[in-house]
Amino acid sequence: MTDQQLRLLKGTLDVLILKTLSWGPAHGYAVSRWLRECSDNELRIEEGALYPALRRLEERGWIESEWRTAESGREARVYALTRAGTKALLSEVSAWRRYMRVFTRVLETRPGESLA
Amino acid sequence: MTDQQLRLLKGTLDVLILKTLSWGPAHGYAVSRWLRECSDNELRIEEGALYPALRRLEERGWIESEWRTAESGREARVYALTRAGTKALLSEVSAWRRYMRVFTRVLETRPGESLA
DNA sequence: GTGTATACTATAGAGTCTTAGGTATCAGCG
DNA sequence: CGCTGATACCTAAGACTCTATAGTATACAC
Numbered sequence: 001m002t003d004q005q006l007r008l009l010k011g012t013l014d015v016l017i018l019k020t021l022s023w024g025p026a027h028g029y030a031v032s033r034w035l036r037e038c039s040d041n042e043l044r045i046e047e048g049a050l051y052p053a054l055r056r057l058e059e060r061g062w063i064e065s066e067w068r069t070a071e072s073g074r075e076a077r078v079y080a081l082t083r084a085g086t087k088a089l090l091s092e093v094s095a096w097r098r099y100m101r102v103f104t105r106v107l108e109t110r111p112g113e114s115l116a
Numbered sequence: 117m118t119d120q121q122l123r124l125l126k127g128t129l130d131v132l133i134l135k136t137l138s139w140g141p142a143h144g145y146a147v148s149r150w151l152r153e154c155s156d157n158e159l160r161i162e163e164g165a166l167y168p169a170l171r172r173l174e175e176r177g178w179i180e181s182e183w184r185t186a187e188s189g190r191e192a193r194v195y196a197l198t199r200a201g202t203k204a205l206l207s208e209v210s211a212w213r214r215y216m217r218v219f220t221r222v223l224e225t226r227p228g229e230s231l232a
Numbered sequence: 233g234t235g236t237a238t239a240c241t242a243t244a245g246a247g248t249c250t251t252a253g254g255t256a257t258c259a260g261c262g
Numbered sequence: 263c264g265c266t267g268a269t270a271c272c273t274a275a276g277a278c279t280c281t282a283t284a285g286t287a288t289a290c291a292c
Binding site: 006009010011012015016019035038039040042043093095096098099100102103104105106107109 | 122125126127128131132135151154155156158159209211212214215216218219220221222223225
């Protein structure tokens with residue numbers, strides 16, 4: 001019941017989507033739902049952020065989409081990672097780790113360790 | 117010689133500044149320099165981001181400023197953390213840790229662990 | 233047939249960054 | 263003395279990504 005939801009940190013959504021799609025093709029709504037579940041309800045992906053992000057990633061050639069009709073008869077645009085997207089995911093993840101490392105270092109540095 | 121500089125992640129600058137000022141009062145330029153050094157040259161704080169951020173933090177009452185003349189004769193606006201700022205720093209840092217934890221969890225989850 | 237979940241689209245607005253310009257002081261150097 | 267580089271600050275345009283909100287439409291349960 002952790003319903004205190006985190007705001008998305010600007011710029012992080014793209015990697016999260018790529019990561020989700022690395023499990024296999026999915027449509028937008030499913031990506032959003034998976035991210036919410038995977039984060040224990042802490043991350044809420046607004047649709048106004050999700051769909052533009054998907055289009056953005058497609059423009060970059062990292063994902064590609066196709067309209068499909070589910071067995072239920074519903075239509076949905078299914079996204080899949082491209083080869084370029086797979087590569088991008090790897091480098092994005094490592095960039096994130098690097099940023100978090102630097103960020104954490106600054107937050108943990110004690111005075112005198114580096115300050116003049 | 118790690119000159120590959122990281123872009124600032126939008127929203128992270130405020131905490132970084134608060135943290136820097138928790139070592140004691142400093143002027144803007146010094147804050148920027150300290151962050152660069154503390155991050156081993158990986159973080160470059162653009163002035164166009166720095167000064168607006170300082171004003172923003174002051175408007176929120178987290179820091180306060182005063183014009184001072186250094187022994188060199190140069191003038192500089194020196195910023196100091198307020199009591200509210202000290203509290204804000206603590207809660208911001210823990211919010212960041214929380215975000216990083218969630219973010220990392222998503223990036224490390226393997227398929228089947230949570231996906232339907 | 234009403235509501236809930238699914239599935240996508242679009243727009244207005246806010247907030248934070250990058251880029252790029254500007255001012256001014258001070259120290260060192262030729 | 264003028265030049266350069268480091269210090270110190272300010273501002274504006276523009277891009278980008280998010281939130282908030284509203285609208286469309288189908289499927290299914292009650």
